[in-house]
Amino acid sequence: MNYWLFKSEPNDYSIEDLARDGEAIWDGVRNYQARNFLRQMEEGDLAFFYHSNIKPPGIVGLAKVARSGEIDPTQFDPNSKYFDPKATPESPRWQTVAIAFVEKFPHPLELSVLKARFSTDELLLVRRGNRLSVMPVGEKVAEEILEIFRG
């Protein structure tokens, strides 16, 4: 089982939205490094849900990978801002996963706290200038984060 982190702007899609929907196809990722992480995900993997572009940014909840190997439907939709003219149903370019809501944490775990606690080697998220919207989280760090809430 692996741990991941998903960034989302809450104005766009928040942990509350995921709680309401129960499940969501994580569409719109158009970065190859992030896509490769999405391809590596397996059903049952846990994912921290992170709110970006908000004050303060931070981890706000937990989700899990409900299905892997989903085809991102927005790549075929000419009306979508994620439309990719080079993608065809016969050879799609963008795969993703469906995630399911697990829990909203009782309080956000702010980026400033994460930076104080974890080095850039331990947690990619805290690396300056990191723009990946989907990234792996090491098991040790993941368990420490869960421990904060389950102590």
Place this chain on the structure above:
DNA sequence: GCCAACGTTGGC
């Protein structure tokens, strides 16, 4: 509003 980081585009 600023700007660091970095991915993408396009001319050559």
Place this chain on the structure above:
DNA sequence: GCCAACGTTGGC
């Protein structure tokens, strides 16, 4: 294939 220009992300 190189690389400058440009655009986007996202923290501060």
